[in-house]
Amino acid sequence: MSIRTHYTDAPHKDRHDFSNLRRIVPFLWEYKGRVLGALVLLVMAKVATVGVPLILKEIVDVLGTEKLPLVLPVALLLGYGALRLLNVLFSELRDIMFARVRYHAMRNLSKEVLSHLYSLSLQFHLERRTGGISRDLERGTRGVSAIMNYLVFNIIPTAAEFALVAFLLLGEYAIQFSIVTFTTVFFYIGFTLFLTNWRMHIRHRMNQLDSNANAMAVDGLINYETVKYFNNDHYEINRYDDTLDEWEDCAVKSQTSMSLLNFGQGSIIAIGVTIMMYYATQGVVDDTMTIGDLVLVNALMLQLFIPLNFLGIIYRSLMHSLADIDLMFGLLDKNSDVTDKENAATLNVTQGVVRFDNVDFSYHPERQILHQVSFEIPAGKKLAVVGPSGGGKTTLSRLLFRFYDTDKGSVSIDGQSVNEVTQESLRQAVGIVPQDTVLFNESIYHNIIYARPDATREEVFEASRMANIHDFIVQLPDGYDTVVGERGLKLSGGEKQRVAIARVILKNPKILVFDEATSSLDSHSEQVILSSLAEVAQQRTTLVIAHRLSTIADADIILVLEEGQIKEQGNHQQLLAKKGLYHSLWNLQLQEQDEL
Ligand SMILES: Nc1ncnc2c1ncn2[C@@H]1O[C@H](COP(=O)(O)OP(=O)(O)OP(=O)(O)O)[C@@H](O)[C@H]1O
Numbered sequence: 001m002s003i004r005t006h007y008t009d010a011p012h013k014d015r016h017d018f019s020n021l022r023r024i025v026p027f028l029w030e031y032k033g034r035v036l037g038a039l040v041l042l043v044m045a046k047v048a049t050v051g052v053p054l055i056l057k058e059i060v061d062v063l064g065t066e067k068l069p070l071v072l073p074v075a076l077l078l079g080y081g082a083l084r085l086l087n088v089l090f091s092e093l094r095d096i097m098f099a100r101v102r103y104h105a106m107r108n109l110s111k112e113v114l115s116h117l118y119s120l121s122l123q124f125h126l127e128r129r130t131g132g133i134s135r136d137l138e139r140g141t142r143g144v145s146a147i148m149n150y151l152v153f154n155i156i157p158t159a160a161e162f163a164l165v166a167f168l169l170l171g172e173y174a175i176q177f178s179i180v181t182f183t184t185v186f187f188y189i190g191f192t193l194f195l196t197n198w199r200m201h202i203r204h205r206m207n208q209l210d211s212n213a214n215a216m217a218v219d220g221l222i223n224y225e226t227v228k229y230f231n232n233d234h235y236e237i238n239r240y241d242d243t244l245d246e247w248e249d250c251a252v253k254s255q256t257s258m259s260l261l262n263f264g265q266g267s268i269i270a271i272g273v274t275i276m277m278y279y280a281t282q283g284v285v286d287d288t289m290t291i292g293d294l295v296l297v298n299a300l301m302l303q304l305f306i307p308l309n310f311l312g313i314i315y316r317s318l319m320h321s322l323a324d325i326d327l328m329f330g331l332l333d334k335n336s337d338v339t340d341k342e343n344a345a346t347l348n349v350t351q352g353v354v355r356f357d358n359v360d361f362s363y364h365p366e367r368q369i370l371h372q373v374s375f376e377i378p379a380g381k382k383l384a385v386v387g388p389s390g391g392g393k394t395t396l397s398r399l400l401f402r403f404y405d406t407d408k409g410s411v412s413i414d415g416q417s418v419n420e421v422t423q424e425s426l427r428q429a430v431g432i433v434p435q436d437t438v439l440f441n442e443s444i445y446h447n448i449i450y451a452r453p454d455a456t457r458e459e460v461f462e463a464s465r466m467a468n469i470h471d472f473i474v475q476l477p478d479g480y481d482t483v484v485g486e487r488g489l490k491l492s493g494g495e496k497q498r499v500a501i502a503r504v505i506l507k508n509p510k511i512l513v514f515d516e517a518t519s520s521l522d523s524h525s526e527q528v529i530l531s532s533l534a535e536v537a538q539q540r541t542t543l544v545i546a547h548r549l550s551t552i553a554d555a556d557i558i559l560v561l562e563e564g565q566i567k568e569q570g571n572h573q574q575l576l577a578k579k580g581l582y583h584s585l586w587n588l589q590l591q592e593q594d595e596l
């Protein structure tokens, strides 16, 4: 169950570059026609590129003959211009052709990752940091797009150009020209790869720090209110800045080593070109080569290094992209702790009998939360769970919803274990008003209809009326269109709870769970809602979790849960008669009420 955090799983030693790259192939394959078209255009553009110095040589040679030609070599000049134009044209067409492939892949991947994130368990989502994960996702999809780009626009074209130049040099000129060219290229690539590899760890650290800083900033801003309560702006900013401090050092180091790299590359090219020019000049002096030839070899070699110069950057970016997509594919490979069984059936709720059978449960192996919990809520009845904070009440509702799997024992509805049915059908049947309601930062209307997007406006209003919030909403300046703020913070606690209740009423599930659903309400509003809830809960199996015992005295069964164990069980009268834990809790609350 251990969750690898994304801060630590970055060492590039155990990256799965090869398999990651293979996972990109299907996205290319989906548009094989376009990919092929782009490749053809690319070769055509390269042929035009290499043709340019060839024509230049002809022009120089014509001009260099003893007797100047009577007419300008118009055809050659036009050809020269045309080739340049074609080069640009083919390159642009290639970009257009490939754009769909790239962006489609980005879109599909983003979608796949998001849908995978939703399929992961609550456990995963409680342990992750939203800011960090959205960065990973963003960088990952950008990485895939970049890798495709490099392949189609840099690596393959450079290789093609290389082949063309080699073909020309070997065919037309003395062997030393090829030797110099290829030796230079060899050293150039070797040097680039060596230094880039060395620089890589700096870049990795930078990425980590970047993610950390971002996650920290987002977490702080999400908790804006808490930060202010404790006057901790400076603390948050300092924490952020400490991370950025290290990031800054890394960034400077990264830049310095990049300059070293660029300088080294430039030196290798300078040496290569000088040797090349030496041989070419020698050739012209010896009269084995024309001036045009000299211009040509020089132009060819320099032209070759233009993309190679990029290759250095490409390699670096490629490695970074590989690291980025590794994080993303790592996310995709993360399996959910809670998964549907193969061929899981749909839950078929007939009566709505909920049963917990000898349930043991722990969030962490070292700390067991529930011990041998067994109870049954008969069809259409109301069961209340009371007990001290931290006793495991909310945990019960999470198990019923199958956010987690039990360690031992089973949770079942109408005899069907929640592990055996699809999560979708289970969650269709169960409606929860959670202990802490959080709302989407959208309109109230959106937040309510979220429960059942195909509901009519009238049904939404009706649900709000039952939750005793309709009148409040309509008197707001923007009515149902009022936007509730991030996590619903612009509504009061009680208003939020009532929105959550309206939402569940609209969902109209067979089984209801109310986790402290009315805890933020004043006694009067609570009474109003309780009577609506009693109406809603009629004929429905209901699990109510409450601290205020007066709200659940009418329950058919009351469980007293303490430290994950059921200490007492019975209805209100029976439990009072027992004179145990419930009895003392009840008296305590009566006393408090008297004191008010
Ligand atoms: N995701 C989690 N990971 C680890 N421990 C958890 C997790 N959620 C809850 N716990 C622990 O499990 C115990 C039971 O929590 P639970 O939320 O079920 O208590 P509760 O009875 O609902 O309490 P309250 O009345 O305060 O709402 C608590 O001690 C809590 O710290």
Ligand SMILES: [Mg+2]
Residues within 6 Å of the ligand: 393, 394, 395, 435, 515
């Ligand atoms: Mg709770």
